[in-house]
Amino acid sequence: MTQAWAGRGPTGPWGLYLHVPFCATRCGYCDFNTYTAEELGPGAGRSEYAGTLIEELRLARHALPDAPPVSTVFIGGGTPTLIGADSLVRILDAVRDEFGVEPGAEITTEANPDSVGPEALERLLEGGVTRMSFGVQSLAPQVLRVLDRTHTPGRSLAALREARAAGFAHVSADLIYATPGETDADLAASVDGVLEAGVDHLSAYSLIVEPGTRLARQVARGEVEAPDDDIAAERYRLVDSLAGSAGLEWYEVSNWARPGAECRHNLGYWSNRDWWGAGPGAHGHLSGKRWWNLKHPAAYAEAVRRGDLPVAESEDLGDEERRLERVMLLVRVRGGLPTGDVPPDVRDALEAEGLVEVVDGQVTLTLDGRLLADHVVRRIVG
Amino acid sequence: MPAPQPGRTDPAVIRNFCIIAHIDHGKSTLADRMLQITGVVDDRQMRAQYLDRMDIERERGITIKSQAVRLPYRAQDGRDYVLNLIDTPGHVDFTYEVSRSLAACEGAVLLVDAAQGIEAQTLANLYLALENDLQIIPVLNKIDLPAAQPDKYAAELAHIIGCAPEDVLRVSAKTGDGVGELLEEVVRTVPPPVGNPDAPLRALIFDSVYDTYRGVVTYVRVIDGHVSTRERIAMMSTKAVHDLLEVGIISPEPMAAEAIGVGEVGYLITGVKDVRQSRVGDTVTSASKGATEALGGYRDPKPMVFSGLYPLDGSDYPDLREALDKLKLNDAALVFEPESSVALGFGFRCGFLGLLHLEIVRERLEREFGLDLISTAPNVVYHVTMDDGSEIEVTNPSEFPTGKVAEVREPVVRATILAPSEFVGTIMELCQARRGALLGMDYLSQDRVELRYTLPLAEIVFDFFDQLKSRTKGYASLDYEPSGEEAASLVKVDILLHGDAVDAFSAIVHRDKAYAYGVAMTAKLRELIPRQQFEVPIQAAIGSRVIARETIRAIRKDVLAKCYGGDITRKRKLLEKQKEGKKRMKMVGRVEVPQEAFIAALSTGEDAGKK
Numbered sequence: 007m008t009q010a011w012a013g014r015g016p017t018g019p020w021g022l023y024l025h026v027p028f029c030a031t032r033c034g035y036c037d038f039n040t041y042t043a044e045e046l047g048p049g050a051g052r053s054e055y056a057g058t059l060i061e062e063l064r065l066a067r068h069a070l071p072d073a074p075p076v077s078t079v080f081i082g083g084g085t086p087t088l089i090g091a092d093s094l095v096r097i098l099d100a101v102r103d104e105f106g107v108e109p110g111a112e113i114t115t116e117a118n119p120d121s122v123g124p125e126a127l128e129r130l131l132e133g134g135v136t137r138m139s140f141g142v143q144s145l146a147p148q149v150l151r152v153l154d155r156t157h158t159p160g161r162s163l164a165a166l167r168e169a170r171a172a173g174f175a176h177v178s179a180d181l182i183y184a185t186p187g188e189t190d191a192d193l194a195a196s197v198d199g200v201l202e203a204g205v206d207h208l209s210a211y212s213l214i215v216e217p218g219t220r221l222a223r224q225v226a227r228g229e230v231e232a233p234d235d236d237i238a239a240e241r242y243r244l245v246d247s248l249a250g251s252a253g254l255e256w257y258e259v260s261n262w263a264r265p266g267a268e269c270r271h272n273l274g275y276w277s278n279r280d281w282w283g284a285g286p287g288a289h290g291h292l293s294g295k296r297w298w299n300l301k302h303p304a305a306y307a308e309a310v311r312r313g314d315l316p317v318a319e320s321e322d323l324g325d326e327e328r329r330l331e332r333v334m335l336l337v338r339v340r341g342g343l344p345t346g347d348v349p350p351d352v353r354d355a356l357e358a359e360g361l362v363e364v365v366d367g368q369v370t371l372t373l374d375g376r377l378l379a380d381h382v383v384r385r386i387v388g
Numbered sequence: 389m390p391a392p393q394p395g396r397t398d399p400a401v402i403r404n405f406c407i408i409a410h411i412d413h414g415k416s417t418l419a420d421r422m423l424q425i426t427g428v429v430d431d432r433q434m435r436a437q438y439l440d441r442m443d444i445e446r447e448r449g450i451t452i453k454s455q456a457v458r459l460p461y462r463a464q465d466g467r468d469y470v471l472n473l474i475d476t477p478g479h480v481d482f483t484y485e486v487s488r489s490l491a492a493c494e495g496a497v498l499l500v501d502a503a504q505g506i507e508a509q510t511l512a513n514l515y516l517a518l519e520n521d522l523q524i525i526p527v528l529n530k531i532d533l534p535a536a537q538p539d540k541y542a543a544e545l546a547h548i549i550g551c552a553p554e555d556v557l558r559v560s561a562k563t564g565d566g567v568g569e570l571l572e573e574v575v576r577t578v579p580p581p582v583g584n585p586d587a588p589l590r591a592l593i594f595d596s597v598y599d600t601y602r603g604v605v606t607y608v609r610v611i612d613g614h615v616s617t618r619e620r621i622a623m624m625s626t627k628a629v630h631d632l633l634e635v636g637i638i639s640p641e642p643m644a645a646e647a648i649g650v651g652e653v654g655y656l657i658t659g660v661k662d663v664r665q666s667r668v669g670d671t672v673t674s675a676s677k678g679a680t681e682a683l684g685g686y687r688d689p690k691p692m693v694f695s696g697l698y699p700l701d702g703s704d705y706p707d708l709r710e711a712l713d714k715l716k717l718n719d720a721a722l723v724f725e726p727e728s729s730v731a732l733g734f735g736f737r738c739g740f741l742g743l744l745h746l747e748i749v750r751e752r753l754e755r756e757f758g759l760d761l762i763s764t765a766p767n768v769v770y771h772v773t774m775d776d777g778s779e780i781e782v783t784n785p786s787e788f789p790t791g792k793v794a795e796v797r798e799p800v801v802r803a804t805i806l807a808p809s810e811f812v813g814t815i816m817e818l819c820q821a822r823r824g825a826l827l828g829m830d831y832l833s834q835d836r837v838e839l840r841y842t843l844p845l846a847e848i849v850f851d852f853f854d855q856l857k858s859r860t861k862g863y864a865s866l867d868y869e870p871s872g873e874e875a876a877s878l879v880k881v882d883i884l885l886h887g888d889a890v891d892a893f894s895a896i897v898h899r900d901k902a903y904a905y906g907v908a909m910t911a912k913l914r915e916l917i918p919r920q921q922f923e924v925p926i927q928a929a930i931g932s933r934v935i936a937r938e939t940i941r942a943i944r945k946d947v948l949a950k951c952y953g954g955d956i957t958r959k960r961k962l963l964e965k966q967k968e969g970k971k972r973m974k975m976v977g978r979v980e981v982p983q984e985a986f987i988a989a990l991s992t993g994e995d996a997g998k999k
Contacts, residue, residue, distance in 0.1 A: 283953060
């Protein structure tokens with residue numbers, strides 16, 4: 007299996023995504039690859055998980071013998087902090103041992119407000135984490151209830167402040183808007199609240215009813231009203247205006263940051279750069295090859311234990327697929343697409359409709375255009 | 389003594405008869421028993437519904453194409469007879485074909501389900517048979533069923549045909565009980581054919597079927613003279629002359645014969661490839677020294693109902709053309725010509741005898757030719773007189789003239805509805821709502837009523853039968869026959885999408901119903917058409933006057949919130965799918981409409997009617 011990566015190793019800046027597939031409870035809207043059970047089989051339980059993930063990093067190193075030190079690391083989930091700060095630090099140590107970490111590298115971990123306290127934050131900071139990303143979602147109690155979030159608004163704000171106080175370079179909050187039952191005022195209070203707590207980065211996502219989730223069943227049964235697109239559009243404008251007035255600029259459709267606080271790891275995804283994804287179900291990309299790992303932690307752990315890369319499937323992108331991806335990813339970021347990537351007639355039409363503007367030779371989305379980004383992509387790719 | 393041979397059969401021993409029955413009343417099963425009893429099919433070869441050739445016939449339990457089978461039968465009087473069982477199609481759309489089959493007979497078995505009583509179409513065909521002076525043998529079938537009420541329905545039949553209840557035979561086609569007696573009754577009461585054996589040939593075509601291997605097989609009943617193999621024959625309506633390749637009889641498989649003579653029934657093969665050259669109702673004669681006078685009753689098949697048929701996938705258009713060409717070989721009533729629609733692309737305007745004919749053609753196109761089709765709402769033929777006196781025939785709402793219209797005439801039918809008397813009120817209500825005029829009402833028995841109405845065909849075509857069935861719990865039966873044209877206050881309602889008329893949704897409706905149609909159609913489209921980047925008004929209009937309006941609000945959000953590493957492949961695949969889907973989008977002006985929306989809008993009308 008490792009031969010598949012021969013000659014494909016990253017030569018420029020690259021990232022590592024490390025997936026931790028555990029949550030204390032499962033939220034009704036969530037369709038991520040995450041599990042609430044403590045034990046999932048040999049090597050796959052919460053207590054043994056770090057060891058298995060480190061083992062995959064060793065296998066990865068074997069596949070990428072010439073890779074330079076990593077530029078960004080992102081630990082996502084799930085709830086990474088659920089396996090404990092010590093385990094996360096052990097994993098980061100392994101990253102340093104196997105690949106090395108570039109000076110000034112961005113190392114992010116996601117966390118739930120109620121899964122970390124000052125001590126854990128201290129430990130993570132010492133262990134090399136530079137950026138904390140908290141799943142706040144909302145500061146309105148009735149919204150948190152619809153979303154099945156277990157933390158309180160007060161705990162969220164406290165966690166953000168504790169992270170700031172601990173001295174992380176960057177602190178980010180995730181918010182979800184247009185949840186049924188949320189008002190404009192709820193959302194405004196949530197955005198203002200996290201900004202006041204000192205975040206320099208904000209991700210805001212409209213609530214999506216993903217098929218197969220508990221929320222989808224609730225909507226189907228009429229217990230929860232379906233989120234409304236028109237309301238979502240209004241709320242998006244609200245987030246954009248509040249973030250903007252606090253000095254956070256949009257740099258991707260759903261992300262705002264103070265200048266210099268953009269998430270470099272995520273920018274890598276949108277710029278089509280290379281990254282290795284480790285952990286069950288994690289996706290990776292190396293020079294035009296995409297792959298994803300076995301989804302279930304037990305199957306994943308079993309493969310790693312055998313000494314195999316735990317890959318489920320992979321695809322080699324053809325020219326047409328690369329072009330599609332390039333357009334759909336680059337158009338989402340503020341830098342936009344080079345004008346050469348957009349047929350002139352389409353560009354003129356989109357500009358006339360107020361969806362894009364051309365800035366410094368790049369086609370970039372307007373506020374209206376961001377709300378219709380998928381439409382713009384379809385127009386560009388024909 | 390051997391059984392009489394074709395071409396050398398004394399007309400005195402021939403009995404030509406048919407079976408008149410409603411769908412499901414057991415006609416095919418009775419025919420099966422007759423084949424067995426007369427020994428032309430042995431038990432080993434027997435299969436259910438032996439005479440029904442097409443799959444659709446067997447599945448739907450109806451006979452579309454009639455056939456004729458020769459049954460040699462030694463009766464109780466010890467004589468050898470030849471019974472020709474002429475099968476008749478059993479649906480309202482094929483009244484003309486039925487009438488030609490009846491014209492080939494001297495007698496008819498009126499077969500009625502002893503648990504259900506007579507149905508409207510059976511009654512209509514019975515009247516046809518009486519008009520043709522056929523000897524009627526009333527028979528109740530399925531007397532073995534626990535739900536059978538033979539006494540009640542025997543009384544009903546006796547009342548209708550004017551015989552005594554005890555004259556009604558009782559059989560079970562399933563068990564064979566009583567079928568022997570029925571054959572005896574046929575021999576005893578059906579008159580033998582009478583014709584002039586020395587006169588020039590005159591044979592009535594009562595069916596013609598296209599066969600892939602043999603070309604057109606024409607079924608005839610010889611009235612005068614005889615027809616022999618290798619003769620040259622002439623079709624009297626078209627004057628076409630053909631060399632006869634084969635003459636024969638069916639018993640129950642085709643058997644070539646030297647000739648067939650007066651009173652006999654058989655088939656002719658000339659090698660022609662198109663049933664239009666061998667038309668039902670036409671008279672066959674000899675090319676030389678032929679008859680001068682044709683048998684009466686010939687009519688050109690006339691389409692009554694039109695619908696646009698479009699391939700779902702535009703690239704299937706040539707296949708659809710080829711399939712229609714093939715079907716046409718076997719269906720003299722099917723007419724079609726190319727048309728194009730803004731909404732649906734290229735397709736064909738097709739004319740049918742009626743709704744069942746439409747359904748059968750559509751089903752055969754889909755099943756036998758593997759085509760996926762959209763059909764537009766069926767409409768009838770209108771004749772429009774303009775103020776300047778000019779006349780326009782409209783077979784498609786889009787042809788409806790825009791200028792000063794003096795009068796619009798629509799086809800009307802004489803409808804007969806049979807139902808239990810408890811439903812009289814609800815049936816009258818329905819007919820009233822459908823612009824019907826009551827002609828009369830009769831009690832067939834204490835609790836069964838016959839209602840006669842004049843109704844616009846357009847109203848029948850628009851889900852009338854489904855409505856009738858649902859309002860009468862399925863008990864009512866309907867039959868109708870064309871009854872000329874009547875002037876009516878009709879208007880064309882156009883549906884406009886962002887100001888552009890969508891041809892597929894234009895409809896010719898009564899002025900009083902235009903508003904309801906407009907409201908229903910605009911509301912339906914609002915649900916089906918996805919939001920666009922701009923606001924899209926949907927309007928229903930008569931000429932330039934808007935009668936209903938809905939608005940599709942502009943889309944304000946079309947973006948997936950999250951697109952991280954693990955989402956990229958999924959999102960790209962979605963995009964590829966959307967690109968593929970875009971090929972199926974139709975542009976109406978600036979509005980992008982998924983073809984599915986058109987299909988749903990056209991088909992929900994039908995579904996709504998079936999509730």
